[in-house]
Amino acid sequence: MLPDYPFATPPAAAETFELSPGIHWLRMPLPFALNHINLWLLEDDQGWTIVDTGFALDTVKECWQIILARLTTMKHGGRITRIIVTHFHPDHLGLAAWLQDLTGAPIFMTLGEFLTAHAVWHEVGGHGNQAMLQQFRTHGLDAGRCAALERRSGAYNRGVPSLPTHYQRLFDGDELVIGGHRWQVRAGFGHSPEHAALYSPDLGVLISGDMLLPKISTNISVLAVTPMADSLADFLQSIDAYRELPAATLVLPSHGLPFYGIENRVNALHAHHEERLLALEEQCSSPRTAAELLTALFARDLDTHQTMFAMGEAIAHLNRLEHAGRIQRIEDPNGLLRFVSMGHATTSLS
Numbered sequence: 001m002l003p004d005y006p007f008a009t010p011p012a013a014a015e016t017f018e019l020s021p022g023i024h025w026l027r028m029p030l031p032f033a034l035n036h037i038n039l040w041l042l043e044d045d046q047g048w049t050i051v052d053t054g055f056a057l058d059t060v061k062e063c064w065q066i067i068l069a070r071l072t073t074m075k076h077g078g079r080i081t082r083i084i085v086t087h088f089h090p091d092h093l094g095l096a097a098w099l100q101d102l103t104g105a106p107i108f109m110t111l112g113e114f115l116t117a118h119a120v121w122h123e124v125g126g127h128g129n130q131a132m133l134q135q136f137r138t139h140g141l142d143a144g145r146c147a148a149l150e151r152r153s154g155a156y157n158r159g160v161p162s163l164p165t166h167y168q169r170l171f172d173g174d175e176l177v178i179g180g181h182r183w184q185v186r187a188g189f190g191h192s193p194e195h196a197a198l199y200s201p202d203l204g205v206l207i208s209g210d211m212l213l214p215k216i217s218t219n220i221s222v223l224a225v226t227p228m229a230d231s232l233a234d235f236l237q238s239i240d241a242y243r244e245l246p247a248a249t250l251v252l253p254s255h256g257l258p259f260y261g262i263e264n265r266v267n268a269l270h271a272h273h274e275e276r277l278l279a280l281e282e283q284c285s286s287p288r289t290a291a292e293l294l295t296a297l298f299a300r301d302l303d304t305h306q307t308m309f310a311m312g313e314a315i316a317h318l319n320r321l322e323h324a325g326r327i328q329r330i331e332d333p334n335g336l337l338r339f340v341s342m343g344h345a346t347t348s349l350s
Contacts, residue, residue: 002264003214003260003265004259005214005259006019006259007019007257007258008257010027011025012027013027013028013063014063019250022042022043022181023041023042023205024041024042024043025038025040026038027039028054028055028063029059029060031055032305033305033306034216034255036255037055037255038052038253038256039053040207043075043179044081044179046076046079046081047076047077047078047081048071048076048078048081049080049081049084049178050080050084050105051086052092053085053096053098054094054095055090055095056094056095056098056160061095061098064099068102079103080099080103080105081105082105082106082107082108083105084108084170084196084198085109085196086195086198086209087110087194087196088116088192089192090156090158090159091159092209092254093160093163094160097164098162106167106168107164107166107167107168108167108168109168110172110185110194110196111194112194113195114164114167114169117160119225120156121156127224129149129153129155130153131225133149133150135224135315136149136291139291139314139315140289140290140292140336140337140338141307142291145304148307149304149308152305170196172185172187181200181203184201187238188211188238189235189237190220190231190233190234191218191221192210195209195211197211197212199249204248204250206245206252208253210253211239211242212239214256214257217272219312219313220232220312220313220316221315221316230319232317232319236273239269245262247262273320276297277317277326280297280317280321280327281341283296284327284341285343286340287330289337289338290311290314290318293314293318294307297313297314298310325342326342327341328342
């Protein structure tokens with residue numbers, strides 16, 4: 001069953017649309033195949049709360065300047081009371097520090113997202129492009145595609161040119177009061193270290209960030225710093241918690257259109273990932289690397305940006321199969337990793 005979309009047309013860049021009293025929808029451009037992100041403005045008693053900030057592009061800055069100028073003609077003189085960042089990815093965190101400097105508003109994030117942003121930006125502690133490239137080489141990605149990814153070094157820093165150096169920490173279960181309405185922080189895992197979605201039981205609205213999208217499946221990757229992570233299990237467990245929300249909950253995703261139908265969407269995502277797991281398991285009748293299995297997950301040609309996400313996704317699914325006892329990993333003397341289904345493991349190893 002498809003989600004129900006109550007709003008068919010998104011707002012244009014630099015425009016806002018009030019889709020529920022006190023909740024305003026913004027859409028900003030992205031420089032990728034996924035060409036947009038949804039951002040949110042929440043009316044507060046003393047001003048406005050921004051939820052996510054967009055990728056650091058001049059066009060996005062211009063959109064924000066237009067919107068902020070328009071807010072000065074509205075209630076509270078356009079004062080920004082806080083900036084909430086759901087997670088560290090550039091399309092969400094990209095302009096947070098710039099907006100903080102511009103407005104003086106404090107930034108709210110979880111600890112996991114704040115520290116990961118700094119680790120990736122500075123490429124320390126097993127984070128960053130070089131660590132990722134070594135991970136992908138270990139999983140069989142060829143020299144040509146690794147070289148293309150290496151040429152993208154600094155991509156995160158271009159999307160997030162400056163980082164906040166102080167913030168207010170969000171914890172799972174925290175309750176914020178915005179515009180007289182309760183908003184509960186709901187931490188999710190698998191897509192990023194400690195993603196903060198926001199649920200208002202008063203308004204029946206879930207700002208899901210990237211944890212629940214209406215059409216595309218959220219990218220689930222394994223970071224080099226946690227090579228054995230079962231990111232897919234973490235993600236599925238996180239979205240299962242949304243089943244407890246009322247069926248009439250309006251979901252505000254970071255990509256795509258606002259929708260109703262949480263239960264059906266969670267079920268569809270479970271089915272989607274199990275289908276992918278089965279496809280990989282079948283392909284592992286003989287030892288295969290993650291890179292060799294990309295075509296089993298993605299039939300289309302992948303550009304360099306998409307290859308990065310595809311490799312992370314393939315590793316996440318292989319780790320899930322391994323954690324479930326459905327495949328086994330084999331490491332050769334050079335450190336190259338291959339995976340084989342358990343029914344074929346003894347033959348392959350003999």
